[in-house]
Amino acid sequence: MTIISPTTEAIPQTPSHPSMPISSTVKAVPRSGIRDVFDRALAADDVISLCVGEPGHTAAPHIVEAAVQAARDGKTKYSNINGVPAFREAAADYTRRVKHLDYDPRTEIQAIDGGTIGLFLAISTVVAPGDEVIVPSPYFTSYTASVIMCGGKPVPVALKPEHGMHLNAADIEAAVTDRTRAIIINSPGNPSGAVTTADELAHIARICVEHHIWAISDEVYHSIVYNAAPGEAAPSIAAAPGMKERTIIVDSLSKTYAMTGWRIGYLLAPPQVIEQTGKSAENLHSSVNSLSQYAGIAAMTGPQEMVEQMRQEYLDKRQIVIDELAGSPVLRLVEPEGAFYAFVDVRGTGLDSDDFSRRLLDEQRVAVVPGEAFGEEGQGFVRLSYAGDADELREGLRRLRTFAEQI
Known part of the structure; x- marks a missing residue:
């Protein structure tokens, strides 16, 4: 009766040699x-x-077939570091249709190897050593790990059960200091499943505008919201006044299209951010998996049933x-x-x-x-x-x- 993922393996714990330092x-x-x-x-x-x-x-079969056909067609070379143009155009069209947000596929969208690497790219672009990042807590574990790896300081702000684990602007504002550079938004949230309302996000947006704070919005569960009409997404803080130019959206096809192992997603951000995240990505992985990008095009443009x-x-x-x-x-x-x-x-x-x-x-x-x-x-x-x-x-x-x- 075991349903644990067969790809999950225990990582052996090996002692480090006492004379060899680790970072x-x-x-x-x-x-x-x-x-x-x-x-x-x-x-x-x-x-x-x-x-x-x-x-x-x-x-879905049409997604798998798109990858297979791309392989048959020899589309297995390096791609542009920001992704093949058709993938970025598909992401732009999808975002416009589902989230009602407009992004230029040439300068404001970047293909990424899944949401986790997208979070790291976003955080590393706007957070310098010593900067503080507000992290509503409980949170997805990669948030604080990425902040620490970038030399930043995670500042947890408690999400309260009596508030349904929703983000709360007053609690967030109380945590802002002159070292605050970003706040991580996650709605629908992991681990709680809470969906923060557009009104509360607008209050948080006001804080970001007044204090010149970046919003890093993890929207990988945007399609799984229970009080929305079919095809509609959870509210995004990027839709609030003054926020598109100070928001980095991290999105992924993993949850929306059941493509976790394909490792494909995208960033939506201002051009000056994409310029830097692209530069970082070039040094990290050269390009995103080409076949996953063609599968992603089929996912975002094909049947949505x-x-x-x-x-x-x-x-x-x-x-x-x-x-x-x-x-x-x-x-x-x-x-x-x-x-x-x-x-x-x-x-x-x-x-x-x-x-x-x-x-x-x-x-x-x-x-x-x-x-x-x-x-x-x-x-x-x-x-x-x-x-x-x-x-x-x-x-x-x-x-x-x-x-x-x-x-």
Whole structure:
């Protein structure tokens, strides 16, 4: 009954030689707590994994065929560092259609090897050593890691369960100093699934404008929002007055089109940012995978029925989570509004989230991610993904609830 990704492998821990120094900057980068869960789950038998952050689907046939045809046509050479023109044009058209934002494919769009490298490129372009970056917490683990690797200082701002884990402009403004250079926006959010309203984003935009702060907006879950019409996206801070010129959008095809392994996405940013991120990318990887770009063109310009189908499936599975946890005397759910994660408050069990997740795995063979993997503000919560098989999800939730209530 194991549904752990077959590509996930435990990373052997080898001691460093005492006479050979390792960079203090690299050593300061925390190891992902999500990876720790994967490693523990791999060592156990018959595990129901509710921690994998990727769609259960794979890319639609027309997307795969586009890559195959590109290979047949010999489109396997280096591409422009910012991506093949057709890919950038497809990203511009998609963004205009879905987010109602206009970007010039020649100067304001760059193809990237997935969202994580896009985040690093964005942060490294606007953050200098000693600069502060506001990171609403709990957060996706790569945020603070990238800030630290760039010599910056992450400044966590707590997202509050009583506010549905939404971004809060007042809390953010209280954290601003003269060293603040950027704020990371993530909506729909990982790990909570919270979707911040356009009105609240407008208040945050005012702070960015007044204090000359960059917004780095991680929008990889933009298509998975439950109160939007089909084909509509979650609100973007770039749409607020004065924000397009001070926002870097990081987007990816991984979640929208079930293309996690293709490692393809794009940055949307002012020309002076793309000029610098392109220069950095040139030195990091020479060019983005050409076949993934042609697959991405087919994804963004082709049939969109699968996107809506997946959203409806996530909506149904979200209801399974709500129903299975309803009425529990010790578990509380921060009801997700987007993405495919649920953030569950386990403080009523008397266990911290790491002990809870370890014992749940050992005693019930269910893997979830402890909340502190997403920052100290996640303590007392666990994240579960409902992107996988519905029957596995239902059984995993029953075991989780049984364990919690026995405790």
